[in-house]
């Protein structure tokens with residue numbers, strides 16, 4: 001195997017020193033001359049017709065520069081795809097959820113803007129609310145979304161393999177229902193943006209955006225302006241986890257207010273607004289039936305799932321497909337039938353959250369697998385090993401697995417958690433749970449889907465890299481700098497990270513699904529090769545060589561096999577600049593053209609390359625008196641191909657796991673019967689703290705992905721997918737109580753214990 | 760009605776005229792431009808706004824600026840000496856304890872104050888010390904490792 005000098009090393013993050021000194025500027029930190037402050041008036045109702053909005057008093061308040069409502073926008077709906085354009089910048093005819101923004105104010109300071117909100121009078125006609133999937137599907141249910149004449153936002157149905165035969169061949173069949181709650185995304189930086197409009201009408205938006213080009217496209221559509229009329233620049237972003245892809249009322253309102261006033265407008269939310277009214281994860285109601293042979297080998301799976309997703313589709317159609325698609329993997333399932341529905345409701349809008357809906361699918365299937373293992377007396381580790389997908393595997397739905405390190409992941413996780421020893425002597429109230437998962441390295445979606453990177457060579461020999469992928473904390477910038485350095489034969493310090501700016505960076509489809517390392521990573525390599533090719537052509541004649549013979553290593557440019565016949569990198573760069581007058585740019589792009597655009601409705605197609613794998617083992621302690629669960633230790637056997645930066649990868653794996661431990665145990669966004677959110681503050685909405693999170697260990701299982709940059713796979717989100725079932729299974733292992741409804745609260749545990757003892 | 764106050768931040772005295780209801784985080788960020796201190800929940804729940812007041816960590820969103828007079832206030836901007844990072848900062852960098860970085864200033868301030876009082880902590884004590892600071896990115900492990908490493912570097 002090739003040894004790398006920069007790739008595979010845990011180099012310091014490019015932004016670590018900036019962030020640790022407080023010099024990283026996030027959207028809320030920005031200012032501009034003449035800047036106004038914006039605030040948003042929110043709906044007290046979850047569902048209501050807007051009869052009238054009177055803004056006259058607010059407008060008359062000294063210091064108020066403008067007040068807008070949904071009517072100040074062109075009324076053009078936008079959405080993830082042409083068939084699901086079902087949202088407006090701000091509502092016009094009705095409100096759809098508690099806390100939805102109905103009007104916005106720009107004023108000279110925040111206090112004045114706040115005061116103006118109190119002067120806006122909105123007349124509503126209250127409408128009946130649709131809270132649950134059951135409400136949404138009830139005959140005669142009120143319609144939630146004005147652009148759709150049904151509460152079914154999307155459906156995905158598929159059947160792969162011979163399901164009937166699979167169940168016939170089964171020695172044992174088990175069917176169970178599972179459900180999950182509404183959870184908030186939970187990044188710490190609230191939504192914020194600064195919008196400016198120049199005298200030609202061109203907009204500059206600097207926001208806390210995970211996928212700025214998704215925001216940009218949707219905004220230009222809904223504002224009815226060409227893309228070139230808006231520039232979007234990303235400052236530092238305080239976490240995304242799929243909660244910051246699309247434009248929100250925050251962004252639209254800031255832009256519109258800036259257009260009207262001709263002054264910069266900044267809007268920064270307070271976190272209670274985020275918890276009440278912004279992106280959450282869909283609630284799930286699922287039923288799974290599994291068939292297995294006597295040894296535990298899966299023969300067939302049948303699954304139904306309804307996701308309750310709030311008043312807009314967002315990325316929901318993809319979620320409902322993803323849930324079914326990832327039941328196909330990481331276990332070998334020859335036949336699978338799936339029926340999924342996404343329904344509208346009057347709760348907060350959903351996008352997705354870290355790990356996408358694989359998180360929920362995996363909670364169901366790995367819980368069910370554990371139950372099967374218990375029923376048949378099969379060891380939990382063996383059960384997973386026997387079903388683990390190997391390399392060169394084609395899933396029932398057509399997903400192709402090139403390289404799988406899952407068996408080793410399972411082996412390592414069980415070894416490090418001490419599974420075998422734990423079976424010999426079981427400690428009271430202690431248990432170990434397992435779950436596996438697979439996560440793709442970025443799916444191919446419709447529309448623009450490629451990744452591109454540009455390298456700008458400076459006269460001093462350093463290289464500035466810009467790419468469409470955006471740094472939101474996950475560390476992608478560092479990873480691209482490492483890859484560029486490796487490919488150019490330069491030290492890591494020679495690569496400087498540029499700014500994400502739609503005027504200069506080449507666009508990207510977005511920062512989701514573990515795609516950055518893989519897609520932009522390949523584009524980085526392509527860009528570096530392009531730069532080398534240009535430089536080789538300039539240098540070769542003076543070395544009496546052909547350009548193809550030129551190599552780049554250790555800051556040297558030389559003829560292959562003859563390191564002495566060459567020159568320093570800097571000399572080569574100067575040759576380009578001073579002798580040829582040739583400023584050099586390397587350009588590269590990458591797109592997985594050989595994979596399919598999956599039909600979300602039928603599930604057909606090979607969705608992705610670079611499936612990463614994980615096996616998670618979590619040790620828990622359950623207090624029988626209080627029902628409290630303590631997470632003691634978690635071990636992740638993680639196959640992310642070639643880790644580009646092992647320490648950063650560990651941080652991603654641990655972070656996803658801690659995040660989902662909140663989903664498993666503590667977090668739930670609660671709604672009253674009128675659809676009002678009850679716990680929209682961190683006092684009442686409990687995200688895991690350092691005391692809640694267990695001690696984490698990551699075991700890297702090195703594999704080499706044939707399509708990935710340097711053999712890497714996308715990384716980071718798999719642990720989100722494997723954590724919840726591992727916790728649920730650990731709790732069962734500890735006290736013999738199975739909870740299938742998330743979150744697993746002490747009340748549910750105590751009730752379960754009581755029922756068990758009553759038996 | 761504005762009030763004249765004197766605040767000492769990172770060793771520098773500032774004479775300011777502010778409204779008495781302004782919190783310390785607002786004055787630090789909006790008046791002094793020290794935006795390294797972050798604000799998120801504005802109610803003492805996330806720890807992002809943590810600064811030191813006479814070496815004790817406080818949620819600066821819960822402190823009125825007027826009541827911070829006469830105290831030594833230290834913010835994240837006041838830790839490094841030129842380009843030399845404070846040992847806690849250095850440990851956060853070296854141990855990969857930073858991802859999005861939004862929680863980082865608050866975490867570093869808490870860690871600094873904690874280590875000053877507890878130079879040889881256990882990981883469990885470290886976890887308790889930072890339990891008022893939310894981080895969604897890291898899962899806390901590398902933050903705990905960093906604080907332990909900073910403690911070790913000091914002994």
Ligand code: FES
Nearest residue numbers: 799801803806820
């Ligand atoms: S902003 Fe002060 S604790 Fe959250």
Ligand code: FES
Nearest residue numbers: 859862894895896
């Ligand atoms: S590093 Fe992002 S919240 Fe802690």
